[in-house]
Amino acid sequence: MPSSDDEADRIPLSARPEWSDVRPVPQDDGPNPVAPIAYRDEFRETMDYFRAVYLADERSRRAIDLTTEVIGMNPGNYTVWHFRRVVLESLNADLLDERDFLDRMTMRNAKNYQIWHHRRWLAEKLGPEVANKELEFTKNILALDAKNYHAWSHRQWVLQSLGGWENELDYCCMLLEDDIFNNSAWNQRYFVITRSPLLGGLLAMRDSEVGYTTEAILANPQNESPWRYLRGLYKGDTSQLISDNRVSELCLKVLKTGNSYQFALSLLLDLLCYGFQPSEELRAVVEALRNSEQEDTVSSNLAATVCLILEITDPMRLNYWVWRRNNLPSQVC
Amino acid sequence: MPRRIALRRSAAPKTRDRRIRATTTRREARREAAAAAGRCSSSGLPRSGSSTPMESSPTHSSSSSSSLSPPPSPPDRQGRLTTTQLEQLRVEQEVFGIYRLFHGVAPHTRSFMIELWRDKHIEFLTRGLKQLGPSYHVLDANRPWLCYWIIHSITLMGESVNSELEGNVVQFLSHCEDRNGGYGGGPGQMPHLATTYAAVNTLITLGSEMSLSSIHRENMLKFLLQMKDSSGAFRMHNGGEIDVRACYTAISVASILNVLDDELVKNLGNYILSCQTYEGGIAGEPGSEAHGGYTFCGLATMILINEADKLDLPSLVDWVASRQGVECGFQGRVNKLVDGCYSFWQGGVLALAQRLLPIVHKQLESSFISGVQASAECKKSCNFTAEETGQDDNLCRDGTSHPENEGELSDFGFSYIGRHTECDPLFHSIALQQYILLCSQVLEGGFRDKPGKQRDFYHSCYCLSGLSVSQYSWSKEDGGPPLTSSVLGPYTNLLEPVHPLYNVVVDKYYKSHEFFSTL
Ligand SMILES: [Zn+2]
Numbered sequence: 001m002p003s004s005d006d007e008a009d010r011i012p013l014s015a016r017p018e019w020s021d022v023r024p025v026p027q028d029d030g031p032n033p034v035a036p037i038a039y040r041d042e043f044r045e046t047m048d049y050f051r052a053v054y055l056a057d058e059r060s061r062r063a064i065d066l067t068t069e070v071i072g073m074n075p076g077n078y079t080v081w082h083f084r085r086v087v088l089e090s091l092n093a094d095l096l097d098e099r100d101f102l103d104r105m106t107m108r109n110a111k112n113y114q115i116w117h118h119r120r121w122l123a124e125k126l127g128p129e130v131a132n133k134e135l136e137f138t139k140n141i142l143a144l145d146a147k148n149y150h151a152w153s154h155r156q157w158v159l160q161s162l163g164g165w166e167n168e169l170d171y172c173c174m175l176l177e178d179d180i181f182n183n184s185a186w187n188q189r190y191f192v193i194t195r196s197p198l199l200g201g202l203l204a205m206r207d208s209e210v211g212y213t214t215e216a217i218l219a220n221p222q223n224e225s226p227w228r229y230l231r232g233l234y235k236g237d238t239s240q241l242i243s244d245n246r247v248s249e250l251c252l253k254v255l256k257t258g259n260s261y262q263f264a265l266s267l268l269l270d271l272l273c274y275g276f277q278p279s280e281e282l283r284a285v286v287e288a289l290r291n292s293e294q295e296d297t298v299s300s301n302l303a304a305t306v307c308l309i310l311e312i313t314d315p316m317r318l319n320y321w322v323w324r325r326n327n328l329p330s331q332v333c
Numbered sequence: 334m335p336r337r338i339a340l341r342r343s344a345a346p347k348t349r350d351r352r353i354r355a356t357t358t359r360r361e362a363r364r365e366a367a368a369a370a371g372r373c374s375s376s377g378l379p380r381s382g383s384s385t386p387m388e389s390s391p392t393h394s395s396s397s398s399s400s401l402s403p404p405p406s407p408p409d410r411q412g413r414l415t416t417t418q419l420e421q422l423r424v425e426q427e428v429f430g431i432y433r434l435f436h437g438v439a440p441h442t443r444s445f446m447i448e449l450w451r452d453k454h455i456e457f458l459t460r461g462l463k464q465l466g467p468s469y470h471v472l473d474a475n476r477p478w479l480c481y482w483i484i485h486s487i488t489l490m491g492e493s494v495n496s497e498l499e500g501n502v503v504q505f506l507s508h509c510e511d512r513n514g515g516y517g518g519g520p521g522q523m524p525h526l527a528t529t530y531a532a533v534n535t536l537i538t539l540g541s542e543m544s545l546s547s548i549h550r551e552n553m554l555k556f557l558l559q560m561k562d563s564s565g566a567f568r569m570h571n572g573g574e575i576d577v578r579a580c581y582t583a584i585s586v587a588s589i590l591n592v593l594d595d596e597l598v599k600n601l602g603n604y605i606l607s608c609q610t611y612e613g614g615i616a617g618e619p620g621s622e623a624h625g626g627y628t629f630c631g632l633a634t635m636i637l638i639n640e641a642d643k644l645d646l647p648s649l650v651d652w653v654a655s656r657q658g659v660e661c662g663f664q665g666r667v668n669k670l671v672d673g674c675y676s677f678w679q680g681g682v683l684a685l686a687q688r689l690l691p692i693v694h695k696q697l698e699s700s701f702i703s704g705v706q707a708s709a710e711c712k713k714s715c716n717f718t719a720e721e722t723g724q725d726d727n728l729c730r731d732g733t734s735h736p737e738n739e740g741e742l743s744d745f746g747f748s749y750i751g752r753h754t755e756c757d758p759l760f761h762s763i764a765l766q767q768y769i770l771l772c773s774q775v776l777e778g779g780f781r782d783k784p785g786k787q788r789d790f791y792h793s794c795y796c797l798s799g800l801s802v803s804q805y806s807w808s809k810e811d812g813g814p815p816l817t818s819s820v821l822g823p824y825t826n827l828l829e830p831v832h833p834l835y836n837v838v839v840d841k842y843y844k845s846h847e848f849f850s851t852l
C-alpha cells in the first residue's frame with residue numbers, strides 16, 4: 001500500500017509525549033516465524049503500542065485513538081475492533097462520532113467483515129431512530145457496487161431489527177429497473193415480499209409478483225434470476241406451482257419463440273417431476289424442439305424428452321441432465 | 334539465525350517424475366505463451382464477432398459447436414446493456430480470446446499452455462513461506478490462513494516441506510494458539526474460528542506426530558463450545574459475527590479432531606436449513622443471497638453432522654450445477670462473474686453431492702404429487718411400485734447401505750469418503766480444468782481469480798483444490814487413480830486427491846484420523 005500524505009506526516013508514537021509512559025510490546029513470533037511479513041516501521045510500532053494497551057486492558061480515550069490508527073492500517077484485525085468496542089462501552093463514548101469514523105472506513109473497505117460487524121453492533125446500540133440513516137448508507141454503498149454481499153446483509157438486518165420497510169419494495173424495483181440481471185436485488189425483493197410486516201407475506205403477494213416476474217422473463221428469457229424467483233414464489237407449495245396455469249403458459253410462450261428456452265425447459269422439467277400434466281400443445285412444442293435437434297430416439301415420456309433436449313442445447317451440464325433423465329420420479333409421464 | 338527453506342519430495346510411491354523435459358523447447362514455448370498472453374490481455378474492451386468460445390474447447394471438438402455459443406445477451410427492454418451484461422461480456426471476450434489463442438498456437442506451445450507449471454508454483458509458494466512483502470500487513474490477522482493456503486497447495490502438488498521448516502510451522506502456529514484453546518490470526522490475537530480451521534488443517538497437512546500432537550484438543554472443545562450461540566449456530570470469535578462460515582469451520586475442526594459432540598451439533602442443522610434460499614443454494618445468514626462459498630460450508634456441515642437429508646437437495650444441486658458458465662469456470666452467485674476460487678467451492682459441492690445422489694433421488698421421488706391430477710391411464714403406464722416411492726424404514730436415512738457407527742458423530746467425515754459412487758460428476762470436469770489451467774494459472778507461478786487479476790495465495794489454494802476435485806471426479810472409489818481421459822493436459826498434471834469435506838489431502842487425512850481416533 002502506498003503511503004498517503006497523512007501517513008508521511010505521521011509522528012511516531014515514541015516521539016509523542018502522551019505515550020511516553022507506555023512500554024511497547026513486540027510481537028512474539030517465536031524464533032523461526034513462517035510467512036513473516038516485512039512490516040513497515042510505522043505498522044510495527046503502532047502494533048507494539050496496541051499490544052501494550054490491550055494487555056494492560058487500558059480503557060482510555062487514547063486507547064480508542066490508537067485503535068483508530070491500527071484499523072486504518074489493517075481493518076482486518078478483529079482483535080483490535082473487539083477491544084475498541086470494549087473501550088467504547090466502558091467510556092460511554094459518543095457513538096455518533098463512531099458512526100462518522102465507520103462511514104469513512106467503509107467507503108474505503110466496503111468488503112471487510114469486521115467493519116460491517118462493527119456497524120451492526122453500533123446500529124443496535126443506536127436503536128430504531130437510525131434505521132433510515134443506515135438504509136441510506138447501505139444505499140450509497142450499493143450505488144457503487146449493487147451486489148456487495150455485506151451491504152445487503154446489513155440492510156436486511158436493519159430492516160428486521162430496526163425497521164424502515166416502507167420503501168423497500170420500491171427500492172428493489174428501482175434497482176431492477178436499472179439492472180434486471182442484478183440477482184442481489186431479486187433476492188432482496190424476495191426478502192421483502194416474504195418478510196415485510198407491511199405487505200402480508202408471500203401468499204398475499206404471489207399474484208402480483210407472478211405478473212411482475214413473468215414480464216421480466218418475457219423481456220429477457222435468458223436471465224436466470226427471475227426464473228429462480230418464480231419458483232421461489234411457490235416455495236413449499238408445489239401443488240400450486242403445477243396447477244397455476246400462468247407458470248406452464250409462460251414456459252409454453254418462451255418455448256414457442258424457439259430462442260433462449262433453456263430455463264423454460266428446466267422449469268418444465270421440475271413441473272413434470274412434481275406431477276404436472278402437460279397439455280397437448282405443450283407436448284407438441286417440446287417434440288418440435290427435439291425434432292429440430294434431429295434426435296431419433298423415441299420417448300413417450302415428455303420429461304425424458306426435455307432432458308434429451310437439454311443434453312444437447314446445454315452441453316456444459318450434459319452429465320447433470322443425463323442424471324436427471326435417469327432419476328425421474330417413477331410416476332412421471 | 335539462518336533459515337533454509339527447502340522442499341523434499343513426497344516419499345509416497347505415487348510421486349511422479351516430471352523432470353524429463355526438453356528445456357529449450359519449453360523456454361520457447363513459454364516465450365510464445367507470454368507473448369500471446371500479452372496480446373490478448375491488452376484488449377480491455379469487448380471485440381465483435383467472437384461468439385464461439387467453446388468450439389475451441391478440447392472437450393467439445395466434435396459436436397454442435399454452434400449451440401455452445403454464449404447466450405446472445407440481447408439488450409434489455411430499453412435497448413441498452415445493463416451493468417451485469419457489460420461486465421459479463423467483457424470477461425467473456427477476454428476468456429474466449431485465450432481459448433481462441435490456445436487453439437491457434439503451435440502444438441508445442443499448446444501443450445505447454447495446458448500443463449500445470451509446477452516449478453513456477455512451488456517457487457511462488459515457497460517464497461511466500463520464507464518472506465512476505467510489506468503490503469501483506471493487511472493479512473496480518475490471517476497468518477494461519479497464509480500457512481494453510483501455501484502448505485496445502487504444495488502438498489496437493491505431491492511435495493512436502495522439509496522437517497526443519499515443518500518444525501518452524503508447528504512452532505509458529507503454537508505461538509498463534511490461545512492459552513484457553515483455538516488459534517488467532519497471529520501471535521497474541523484472540524482465537525478465531527476461521528484461523529483455527531486454517532491452523533488445524535495446516536498441522537494435519539504437515540502430518541507428523543509432533544505436528545498433530547501440538548493441538549490441544551480439550552481446550553479446543555472448550556473454545557468451540559464458547560463460540561456456540563443459543564441459535565444453534567457459531568460466532569467467529571468472542572463477540573464476533575454469526576454465519577455459516579463460522580458453523581463450518583467449527584464443525585470441520587471438531588470432526589477432524591474427533592471431539593464433535595451433541596452439544597456442538599444441537600440446533601445447528603436447523604440454522605443451516607434456514608440459510609438455504611429460494612434459489613436452492615445456501616446464504617451466509619438467513620435471508621441473504623445464495624452463494625458458492627456458503628453453500629459449500631453449509632452442505633459440508635450438514636454432511637458432517639449427518640443431517641444433509643434435511644436440505645432441499647434437488648434444488649441445491651440444480652442451483653450449483655447451473656453455476657458453471659460458458660467461460661468453463663464457476664461463478665459464485667447467479668449473474669455474477671466467473672472466478673477461479675469457486676472451482677473448489679462450487680465444484681466441491683458437486684463432488685460432495687456425487688455421493689449423496691441416492692438421497693437426492695429419494696427427495697425427487699417423494700416430491701411427486703401423486704393422485705392429484707394424474708390420469709388413470711398415466712398411472713398404469715408408469716408401473717411404479719410402493720418400494721420405489723414409499724419411505725422404507727429398513728434403509729439408512731439416506732437410502733444407501735454404507736456402514737455407520739451410530740452415536741459416533743466424528744465418524745461421518747470418515748465414512749463419507751469410504752462411500753462408493755456409481756455416478757458421474759454433475760459438472761463438466763474437463764471444462765473446469767481448462768478454465769483453471771488456461772485462465773487462472775499465471776505464467777510466473779500461482780493462480781488468480783480471472784484474467785486481468787493479480788495472483789494470490791488464496792486463489793492458488795482454491796484453484797489447485799478445485800483442479801484436484803475435478804481430476805478425481807470420475808473415480809468411483811475415493812482417491813482411486815483417475816483415467817488419463819479425466820485429466821486435462823499431460824497426466825503429470827495429476828494432483829493429490831483431497832477429502833472434500835475438510836479440504837485436506839486424503840493421505841494426510843487418513844493419517845490424522847488414525848492418530849486422533851486412538852487418543
Ligand atoms: Zn475468488
